[in-house]
Amino acid sequence: SSLPPGHPRIPLLGSLFTSPPTIASLSTILGRLHDTHGPVVTLWAGSKPAIFIARHDIAHRTLVGMGATFAQRPPSLSYGVNGYGINSAAYGSRWAVLRRNLSSYLAAADTSGPLCLSVDRLVQSLEVAAAKGVDCVVVPSDMLRHAVFSFFTALCFGEEDMADDVLVHLRGLHAEILSLVVQLDAFHLMPVLLQLAYYFPRCWKLFSAQKKHHAIVTGLIRARRRWLENVGDVGGGAAPRCYVDTLLRLGLGDHEMVSLCWEFMNAAAKTTTTALEWIMARLVLHQDIQQKLWNDIATRSVGNNQRTRSDRPFVEAVVLEALRRHPPAHYLLAHTTDRDVSLDGYMVPKGSVVNYGVADIGRDAALWVEPDVFRPERFLEGGEGSIVHGIASGSSGRETMKMMPFGAGRRACPGAGLAMKVLQLSVENLVKRFEWKPVGCVGKKVEVDMSERPGLVTEMRTPLRTRLVVRNHYTTTQIYRRTSVGKTL
Numbered sequence: 001s002s003l004p005p006g007h008p009r010i011p012l013l014g015s016l017f018t019s020p021p022t023i024a025s026l027s028t029i030l031g032r033l034h035d036t037h038g039p040v041v042t043l044w045a046g047s048k049p050a051i052f053i054a055r056h057d058i059a060h061r062t063l064v065g066m067g068a069t070f071a072q073r074p075p076s077l078s079y080g081v082n083g084y085g086i087n088s089a090a091y092g093s094r095w096a097v098l099r100r101n102l103s104s105y106l107a108a109a110d111t112s113g114p115l116c117l118s119v120d121r122l123v124q125s126l127e128v129a130a131a132k133g134v135d136c137v138v139v140p141s142d143m144l145r146h147a148v149f150s151f152f153t154a155l156c157f158g159e160e161d162m163a164d165d166v167l168v169h170l171r172g173l174h175a176e177i178l179s180l181v182v183q184l185d186a187f188h189l190m191p192v193l194l195q196l197a198y199y200f201p202r203c204w205k206l207f208s209a210q211k212k213h214h215a216i217v218t219g220l221i222r223a224r225r226r227w228l229e230n231v232g233d234v235g236g237g238a239a240p241r242c243y244v245d246t247l248l249r250l251g252l253g254d255h256e257m258v259s260l261c262w263e264f265m266n267a268a269a270k271t272t273t274t275a276l277e278w279i280m281a282r283l284v285l286h287q288d289i290q291q292k293l294w295n296d297i298a299t300r301s302v303g304n305n306q307r308t309r310s311d312r313p314f315v316e317a318v319v320l321e322a323l324r325r326h327p328p329a330h331y332l333l334a335h336t337t338d339r340d341v342s343l344d345g346y347m348v349p350k351g352s353v354v355n356y357g358v359a360d361i362g363r364d365a366a367l368w369v370e371p372d373v374f375r376p377e378r379f380l381e382g383g384e385g386s387i388v389h390g391i392a393s394g395s396s397g398r399e400t401m402k403m404m405p406f407g408a409g410r411r412a413c414p415g416a417g418l419a420m421k422v423l424q425l426s427v428e429n430l431v432k433r434f435e436w437k438p439v440g441c442v443g444k445k446v447e448v449d450m451s452e453r454p455g456l457v458t459e460m461r462t463p464l465r466t467r468l469v470v471r472n473h474y475t476t477t478q479i480y481r482r483t484s485v486g487k488t489l
Ligand code: HEM
Pocket: 086, 087, 088, 099, 102, 263, 264, 267, 268, 269, 271, 272, 275, 327, 328, 329, 331, 332, 333, 334, 405, 406, 407, 408, 410, 411, 412, 413, 414, 415, 416, 418, 419
């Protein structure tokens, strides 16, 4: 059998030869290919085929049904900050040890303290910004970003009170490094020639930013090691209190630990902040949904058990609907196979890049009624998404894979559970504290620019602007104590 149909290629350059090669151009080309040829198509990265799958049942069959075969990652040429991460590790024993380490740390970690602290600070900074803003108008993006980043910093390095300048410096370095790497490289779609041409002029800047990042992170790791020595716990008798504690126990080298900390922060912070901004934008746009959420929160916090609808809190349905409609990652990280696989009459050759259209699957009109409409009720009892949980693990059925914002199968995001908790708790508390009002209205119609800026993470093209009206029912400390999600953290 032959390769799935696809785009013509130029020898050595492949089929993505726009300059600079961007994810926006990838999405446009893939959109056209899927329209013409169906859900499985081929692009070329130099001389290597890259197969893109945009249908949930085929995604399920490959990622879950043939889990081990499709859990491989293509070998990476990148030895930078990402060189020793879990995501770039070959599917094998090193990957298994590191992934188990992260998953068990996340499962056991006491996240409620640092999470409450960062939500508390976020609420306070929004209150200050609203008080200063003309007519209480704020652009919350940077405050959301800072709060989420500081929460994950606390989980990673064990420093709940990291000095603001260190935090800002670290955030800045993350942003700088990300702006210098070629995004298509993460999908293994850059032929070597293009990579060289693209990286050569910026390699010095990249090297210098990575060196600064290395220095700051090794400093934090050393501080943590000293702290453990002082409390006499170098051997690891007590439960680890942060991700770095677990890395020190594994006896890893400096480069490995820095790389794993980079991955932890990088994989967690931007995705989660982006999801949070999309959710809040939706709540501004749909005032009726925000009101319904507020009612649900109020009913639940007074302990009313006489519920007539699903036991799933409405906030969870809101988060799931936002992840379906606006998944931060429109594609997975690149997968590959360890053997030739025959798929619906086509051949997926061993070693080819394989990836999945996450956004296409979540917006598939064959799976979802009016997929473009934002309707959290789909995830309540009896709704078309009621059995979907956002995370499709190895044993889950095809139906639960009607969306896959966190991937699926063996490489599925190990931080999905934590991300869901962070999102739910943050949204719940932001709505408890403020009414999120629109700034622009045309007639009676609320206007919020919901267009996308394609990238490794698809953010809002125009950062959200909103008018924040403080609700006077709760003080900030009451907020967490009474939250329904908070209790489970
Ligand atoms: C809304 C937030 C998040 C989204 C949408 C998200 C999404 C994803 C996606 C799509 C993948 C690729 C799966 C694949 O290639 O098959 C992934 C992988 C990964 N994510 Fe997340 N993620 C989020 C939060 C987090 C958090 C909080 C952490 C850690 C604390 C994390 C750590 C990772 C790691 C380590 C991998 C690589 C897994 C592997 O290769 O085995 N992510 N994530």
